[in-house]
Amino acid sequence: MASTEDKPANKENTSSWKDSIYNPRTGEVLGRTASSWALILLFYLVFYCFLAGMFALTMWVMLLTLDDNVPRYRDRVPSPGLVIRPHSLDIAFNKSKPLEYAQYVQHLESFLQSYNDTEQEKNLDCTRGDYFNQEDTEEMIKKACRFKRSSLSLCSGLSDTNFGYSEGRPCILLKMNRIIGLRPRGDPYINCTVKRENPIQMQYFPSEGSIDKMYFPYYGKRIHENYVQPLVAVKLLLTKEDYNKELAVECRVEGSDLRNNDERDKFLGRITFRIKVVE
Ligand SMILES: *[C@@H]1O[C@H](CO)[C@@H](O)[C@H](O)[C@H]1NC(C)=O
Ligand SMILES: *[C@@H]1O[C@H](CO)[C@@H](O)[C@H](O)[C@H]1NC(C)=O
Ligand SMILES: *[C@@H]1O[C@H](CO)[C@@H](O)[C@H](O)[C@H]1NC(C)=O
Numbered sequence: 663m664a665s666t667e668d669k670p671a672n673k674e675n676t677s678s679w680k681d682s683i684y685n686p687r688t689g690e691v692l693g694r695t696a697s698s699w700a701l702i703l704l705f706y707l708v709f710y711c712f713l714a715g716m717f718a719l720t721m722w723v724m725l726l727t728l729d730d731n732v733p734r735y736r737d738r739v740p741s742p743g744l745v746i747r748p749h750s751l752d753i754a755f756n757k758s759k760p761l762e763y764a765q766y767v768q769h770l771e772s773f774l775q776s777y778n779d780t781e782q783e784k785n786l787d788c789t790r791g792d793y794f795n796q797e798d799t800e801e802m803i804k805k806a807c808r809f810k811r812s813s814l815s816l817c818s819g820l821s822d823t824n825f826g827y828s829e830g831r832p833c834i835l836l837k838m839n840r841i842i843g844l845r846p847r848g849d850p851y852i853n854c855t856v857k858r859e860n861p862i863q864m865q866y867f868p869s870e871g872s873i874d875k876m877y878f879p880y881y882g883k884r885i886h887e888n889y890v891q892p893l894v895a896v897k898l899l900l901t902k903e904d905y906n907k908e909l910a911v912e913c914r915v916e917g918s919d920l921r922n923n924d925e926r927d928k929f930l931g932r933i934t935f936r937i938k939v940v941e
Contacts, residue, residue, distance in 0.1 A: 739845075741921040742838040743929040744913065747773045754938040757830040757905075770825050770835065774818070776890055777811035785809075785888055788876040793845050796881070804881045806888040814867045817895030830939050831899050836913055837891045838873070838920075838931075842882050846875065848918035852894040857910045863899035871896065873915070898937065905941040910934060 684691055691699065748766040755763040775781075788794050788807035796804050811818045817833035819825050825833040836852050852871035856862045868874075877892040896913065914922040914932040922931030 739843050740841060741924075741930050742841045742844065743927075744836060744838055744915060744931055744933045745929075746913075746933055746935055747835040747837075751933075751935040753832070753834075753935065754908075754940070755827065756940040757828060758941070760824075760828065763824070763827040763832075766832070767819075767824055767827055770833070771819055771823075773835070774811045774814075777809055777893070779810045779812050782808045782810045782890070785890070790874055790876055792875055793878050794876045795879070802885070804886040804889075806886060806890065807876050809877070809890050809892055814893065814895045816865065817867050817897055826897055830905065830941065831897055832937070832939065833895050833897045834911075834913075834935075834937075836894045836896065836933070838915065840880050840889075840891060843879050845878050846873075846918040846920050849875070850915050850918035850920060852896065852913055853916045854896050854911055854913040857912060862904060862909070865897040865899060867895040867897070900939055902941070905939050908936050908938045910936055 682693060689695060694702075748769040750766075753766065755766065757763070785806045785808040786794075794805075794807055812820055814833075814835075816822055817825060817835070822829075827833075850873040852866065852873070854864055854871075871894045873892050873894060880886055880889055898909075898911070912932060912934045916922065920931045924930040928934070
């Protein structure tokens with residue numbers, strides 16, 4: 663008796679397990695009817711569309727408030743880093759072997775292409791000694807001040823196409839990184855020193871290694887297209903005693919409020935490079 667009652671109960675159990683996936687009697691799939699599933703899918707579809715819409719909307723509003731040219735969040739204008747050309751912190755060559763310094767000379771030559779005198783004729787001959795502020799008119803391209811490579815004189819690569827490398831008195835070019843809106847106070851100039859007892863004679867171009875204020879402020883890549891950074895060239899007047907030795911040269915931006923002694927950033931307003939000229 664008991665066994666006959668057990669059988670149908672068992673059958674019920676197995677069928678209910680199968681029913682939980684698909685129940686042919688009620689048409690339920692995983693315990694829900696088709697219309698119930700459709701409602702759930704519809705709910706999630708609407709929900710996610712709403713989320714995506716919210717995201718797109720906030721993004722759009724954010725972008726509307728951004729200015730294309732000026733980074734929005736800056737507590738103050740940062741100080742620029744100092745870089746040299748040729749782009750190497752370890753310059754070494756035999757002055758009698760043109761192949762060894764050819765890379766440096768080529769690098770300087772190609773770097774100075776944008777400072778071509780004919781190219782720079784298109785830029786303005788600005789008033790020296792003061793910032794070149796320009797009105798903030800929408801969609802107006804800013805003008806740039808002229809910097810001719812010929813003003814680098816012996817280091818221009820014009821009179822001496824080897825930039826002094828063949829005579830063992832090499833030229834190094836220095837420039838500050840571009841920073842939008844930077845207006846250095848004071849009269850910035852570059853001062854290079856060699857870390858050792860007896861100093862090395864150096865020649866600066868433009869004279870005194872000065873960086874004219876008329877090249878500031880910079881307005882940004884898109885609206886200040888023709889802008890060129892002011893350069894300072896330093897010619898190391900090495901003598902026989904300086905050859906075959908590695909010299910550590912440190913250059914700093916001085917005479918202004920630009921930072922040049924940050925303990926954490928060795929390139930902020932200064933740079934140290936090594937140079938070794940072999941005879
Ligand atoms: C530099 O080059 C010259 C000419 O090739 C050579 O006589 C001289 O030994 C070289 N100097 C060194 C230190 O290799
Ligand atoms: C720059 O000037 C040099 C020498 O005058 C010339 O060879 C070169 O083609 C010029 N480059 C440009 C981009 O005008
Ligand atoms: C350049 O720096 C050296 C070392 O700091 C200093 O003795 C010298 O007076 C500086 N020269 C100029 C022109 O500021």
